[in-house]
Amino acid sequence: MGLPQEKEQEHGFMKLALEQAQMSLDDAEVPVGCVFVRDGKVIAAGRNQPNRTHNATKHAEIVAMDKLYAEHGVDTATQRWFADVVLYVTVEPCVMCAAALRIAGVRRCVFGCRNDRFGGCGSVLNVSSQQQDGSLPVLECTEGVYKDEAVRLLRLFYSQENANAPRPKKKSNRKVQCT
């Protein structure tokens, strides 16, 4: 017997997010990818690209949200539109992205592995559900979908980074590579 239909869909969307993460890795970026889904359809995809864009804030979720805002215009100006949107992302959103998702009004996020360094959905701060103001809906998170695959991509990146480094870098001098 296969997976229930909902689980199968969830896995299908996360596979698409992993494809985006693989594309980040191919570009020598920290590999994180995501897709936004509404009414069962992918409406935007994004991958982490701070180096490519020369903008440290261009995480996968922000890249995809910028596309959504640009393409859907006024529809996205209310939280109602985002209430039906689900985010599938390979790594737990960071503090900035978790806050941006709440401001937009996204209410559901499925992520692969945790982000122990910068995670905003419980790992470092609990921005996703922290009471801020009644007008910001809580972001409900489900974790662990294709977790091992998400971790495998991150490990690949960091092992390549280490292999290419002529000498160890001081942590304080490192380029921002948070996800």
Added chain:
Amino acid sequence: MGLPQEKEQEHGFMKLALEQAQMSLDDAEVPVGCVFVRDGKVIAAGRNQPNRTHNATKHAEIVAMDKLYAEHGVDTATQRWFADVVLYVTVEPCVMCAAALRIAGVRRCVFGCRNDRFGGCGSVLNVSSQQQDGSLPVLECTEGVYKDEAVRLLRLFYSQENANAPRPKKKSNRKVQCT
């Protein structure tokens, strides 16, 4: 006797940020404005414009940072460049903006009034100094510069909003107006 030179400069930059906030108010946006300063010169200005851009995440700080990243390209890809940057903003940065500033590497922020609903520099969450990862420098904040003027603009906005509203809106249906 006048103010010491440093204070005088600080006041001068905050006045420019207030001008930006006034422009948001003129556009019927929640009035928040900012300037980024480096080597004693304004390098970018921004004002809150989620309605104008149809993008709820386009807070004053994000708007100005997007300009900085676009104009200064590779220079801004490291935290070193931002280490010499000071942000003057009329209202305490929200959780998302505080996190974005830390990711960029900005180390100093001067703000006017507190943001009791969404503030990320102590009022709701302490993103500015919260330990996340050693690679993200702490954002040191000074508050209270032209605080009354910042509050006056916010009150003007909310009193106009109330005067124009045909009937009270439910909080859950309100457009995102966080600052």
